[in-house]
Structures are given as structure tokens and as C-alpha cells.
Amino acid sequence: MRRAAIVCPIRTAVGKFGGSLAAIPAGELGAIVLKALVARTGIDPARVDDVVFAQGYGNGEAPAVGRWAALAAGFPIEVPGYQLDRRCGSGLQAVVDAAMMVQTGAADVVVAGGVESMSNVEYYSIDHRHGARSGSTVMHDRLSRGRVMSQPIERFGVISGMIETANNLAADYGISREACDAYAAESHRRAAAAWAEGRFDDELVPVPVPQKRGDPVMFARDEGIRAEATTESLGQLRPIEQGGVVTAGNASQMNDAGAACLVVAEDKLAELGLEPMAWFHSWAAAGCEPSRMGIGPVPAVERLFRRTGLGWDDIGLVELNEAFAPQVLACLKGWGWGDSEEQRARLNVNGSGISLGHPIGATGGRILATMLREMQRREVRYGLETMCIGGGQGMAAVFERA
Numbered sequence: 001m002r003r004a005a006i007v008c009p010i011r012t013a014v015g016k017f018g019g020s021l022a023a024i025p026a027g028e029l030g031a032i033v034l035k036a037l038v039a040r041t042g043i044d045p046a047r048v049d050d051v052v053f054a055q056g057y058g059n060g061e062a063p064a065v066g067r068w069a070a071l072a073a074g075f076p077i078e079v080p081g082y083q084l085d086r087r088c089g090s091g092l093q094a095v096v097d098a099a100m101m102v103q104t105g106a107a108d109v110v111v112a113g114g115v116e117s118m119s120n121v122e123y124y125s126i127d128h129r130h131g132a133r134s135g136s137t138v139m140h141d142r143l144s145r146g147r148v149m150s151q152p153i154e155r156f157g158v159i160s161g162m163i164e165t166a167n168n169l170a171a172d173y174g175i176s177r178e179a180c181d182a183y184a185a186e187s188h189r190r191a192a193a194a195w196a197e198g199r200f201d202d203e204l205v206p207v208p209v210p211q212k213r214g215d216p217v218m219f220a221r222d223e224g225i226r227a228e229a230t231t232e233s234l235g236q237l238r239p240i241e242q243g244g245v246v247t248a249g250n251a252s253q254m255n256d257a258g259a260a261c262l263v264v265a266e267d268k269l270a271e272l273g274l275e276p277m278a279w280f281h282s283w284a285a286a287g288c289e290p291s292r293m294g295i296g297p298v299p300a301v302e303r304l305f306r307r308t309g310l311g312w313d314d315i316g317l318v319e320l321n322e323a324f325a326p327q328v329l330a331c332l333k334g335w336g337w338g339d340s341e342e343q344r345a346r347l348n349v350n351g352s353g354i355s356l357g358h359p360i361g362a363t364g365g366r367i368l369a370t371m372l373r374e375m376q377r378r379e380v381r382y383g384l385e386t387m388c389i390g391g392g393q394g395m396a397a398v399f400e401r402a
Contacts, residue, residue: 003265012219029115091361095261097110108265112262114364115359222357279400286393287394
């Protein structure tokens with residue numbers, strides 16, 4: 001099979017829920033990222049064989065958002081596109097799908113990315129299609145309803161959401177509230193340091209945000225970082241669920257963002273004048289108990305290492321998305337990492353979901369854009385991207401520095 005090159009992974013800054021990007025729907029965010037990708041790489045959009053976009057909360061305003069965003073970005077009508085959903089793993093799955101297309105010869109150039117506008121997720125009803133005979137009807141919030149319905153209630157009972165699953169892991173693995181807050185504070189510290197040192201500059205795509213009066217304002221900085229956060233300040237927040245350890249301060253945020261990259265066949269790089277940042281190496285997904293969905297990266301990484309012969313000694317950089325602090329700490333215990341400073345020094349070195357945010361469909365691409373540049377700075381050979389997935393899954397992929 002041909003090698004699949006990862007070229008120019010980029011992302012928007014991450015907006016807070018109801019924040020600076022709230023006025024821009026998901027499809028338009030996707031178009032902005034695609035236009036930037038074309039401008040940076042010089043690729044002729046007509047050479048793109050497909051556009052694969054992830055979105056965790058798809059809607060009727062931009063269905064098949066990969067196709068919609070490509071058309072909105074001015075791509076030729078002959079370029080197809082589609083949308084996929086593996087919940088939190090969707091953005092990484094888009095890259096995997098694109099890589100498999102290239103490896104098998106089904107395509108030479110694929111755009112892989114993802115977008116999420118959690119600020120604009122719909123309310124919906126399942127009562128109105130044929131009319132309600134009498135009484136009240138219900139409007140569901142797709143954000144909260146999607147978390148409850150991530151698994152069939154008939155089999156697993158009601159799981160109130162991802163917060164419950166994180167608290168379950170804290171109980172299973174003996175993880176304290178203080179440890180969660182300390183981890184969250186460190187995530188914010190690392191993200192703030194990365195911004196101060198310009199480590200995100202190259203990957204960022206500024207987004208023009210329309211104003212009621214005057215010119216658009218350029219949005220180009222992650223909104224959720226709390227540089228002043230400490231274990232003590234986070235410790236003052238109340239748990240979201242009684243008896244639990246998860247708070248608004250040690251959980252990932254709800255966010256808006258977009259991300260994209262080119263995935264290109266090795267034998268087409270020179271012809272197209274493209275430079276790879278990394279090679280797609282391998283991937284795996286695995287299921288786990290939905291009520292403990294946060295532990296998914298443990299079986300996913302185990303499966304990946306078993307298939308490839310790689311091990312922790314081969315991995316120079318690890319990006320484990322921070323859905324919740326207890327979820328991260330549980331995975332580290334599941335991996336047998338313990339409290340090793342050497343291992344922690346290569347984990348989420350620039351922050352992650354707690355500090356930078358978790359715009360579901362865009363997170364995989366956001367992580368990739370950050371990780372590959374950090375791999376270049378550190379000159380490490382292999383980087384691992386992994387995340388837990390609502391409904392009880394985990395996903396992991398290895399990339400090799402070009």
C-alpha cells in the first residue's frame with residue numbers, strides 16, 4: 001500500500017459555548033478552514049478527490065457538512081464530500097478514513113477535517129411529524145439528549161451523561177477530587193505557556209466574526225484558557241453531581257471550532273509541490289462499557305500496540321483528549337503509567353480539552369495540528385493521538401514524523 005502523508009493540519013481557535021464564534025454556523029466554519037487550507041498549500045481544489053468532515057452534532061442546516069462546506073468554499077461541484085460521526089473520535093476518524101482511501105488507491109488527495117458549533121446545536125421534537133392529538137409536546141436539547149441516548153436504554157439503563165461515566169471511573173480507580181483539580185490546573189498552565197511561547201501560531205486560522213457595526217473582528221485565540229487557575233481555586237467549585245469529583249473546572253468545555261488537513265499519496269507530493277509533516281502509521285478502535293466510556297483509550301491503545309508491535313518506549317509524544325480529569329487519570333492508571341514524571345512530560349504538553357476546549361467534531365483535527373508541530377520541535381519519531389468516545393468506545397492512532 002502507498003503511504004499516506006499528512007499535509008498542513010490547521011485549525012481555528014476554539015470558541016467558548018455562546019462565545020465569539022457563536023454567530024458562525026458549523027458549515028460556514030468548515031468553509032473558512034477549507035479556504036485557508038487551499039491558500040496555505042496552493043492545492044488546486046479540483047485535485048481533491050473527496051472531503052471527509054466530522055461532526056458530532058449534525059443538523060439540517062448543513063447536511064453532509066463535508067460536501068456543504070466544500071461547496072461554500074468554492075470547490076468545484078465535481079468534488080464530493082461526506083460527514084461522519086464517531087462522537088468524540090470523529091475528527092480522528094476523518095483522518096483515518098482519508099488515509100485508508102489514499103493507501104488503497106481509491107484517492108490521491110483527500111481533505112480530512114471536522115467542525116462543531118455547539119453554540120448552534122438544535123432543539124428538536126419527535127412529537128410533531130404527524131401532529132400531537134392533545135397535551136404537551138417535548139423539545140429535546142440535542143446536546144444533552146445525545147449524551148443520554150449514546151447507548152440503548154433498553155440494554156444499559158439510563159446513563160445521565162458523560163459526567164456520570166467520569167465519576168464512575170473516579171470511584172473505580174480511587175481518584176480524588178484534589179488530583180482532578182491539580183491535573184486541570186496543570187492543563188491550563190501548559191496551554192497558557194504554549195500561547196505565551198507562540199507554539200500555536202503556525203496552526204491557527206483567523207476567523208472573521210461579523211459585527212453589528214463596522215468591520216469584522218478577527219478571532220484567533222482560544223477562549224477557554226484560565227491562566228490563573230490553581231488547584232486551590234478549582235477546589236472551590238461544587239461538584240456537578242452529588243458525591244462526584246467532576247466540576248465545571250476539571251471537565252472539558254463545550255465549544256465551537258473547525259480543523260482540516262490534506263491527506264496525500266506519497267507518490268503525488270512532489271507533483272503537487274507539497275511537504276508532509278507526518279505519515280499516517282496505524283490506528284485502532286475498541287469498545288468498552290458505556291457507563292465507563294472514558295476508559296476507552298486503554299483497550300484502543302492495547303489493540304493498536306498488539307497489531308503493530310509498538311510500545312510505550314516507541315512513543316515520543318502522547319495526546320490523550322481531556323474529556324474529564326478523572327477520565328485522563330483513570331486511563332493513565334489503566335496504562336500502568338503511575339506517577340512517572342518522564343511519562344507525564346510527554347503527555348498533553350500544550351494542554352488539551354480542559355484548557356483548550358473540546359469542539360467534538362473538530363477535536364481530532366485540533367489535536368493533530370498541535371501534536372505534529374510539537375513532534376517537529378522535539379524531533380520525536382512517533383506520536384500517539386487517542387481519545388475516549390461517548391457510548392463506550394476508544395480510538396487511537398500513531399503518526400510518524402516526516
